[in-house]
Amino acid sequence: MDDIYLADKTFRLIRTRQTQITEIIISNQVEDWNQYQNLIGQLDSLTYIEQELSDLLKKQEQND
Numbered sequence: 813m814d815d816i817y818l819a820d821k822t823f824r825l826i827r828t829r830q831t832q833i834t835e836i837i838i839s840n841q842v843e844d845w846n847q848y849q850n851l852i853g854q855l856d857s858l859t860y861i862e863q864e865l866s867d868l869l870k871k872q873e874q875n876d
Contacts, residue, residue, distance in 0.1 A: 819869055826862045830855060 833851050842848045 815872075819865060822865060823862065826858050826865075830858050833858075 833855050837851060
């Protein structure tokens, strides 16, 4: 499997999940404070993973 394909697919999955979580929060579908905190934690984690993947790809490009 091509590295670029894998990275692109991963970015798409991350962004799709970020959008889903954002829609849940915006549309007031959060049941309680614990669920809200969990969703915010997921968003933070997804953002972190997205940034780390982006940084790795930039380093790879510089090495090539």
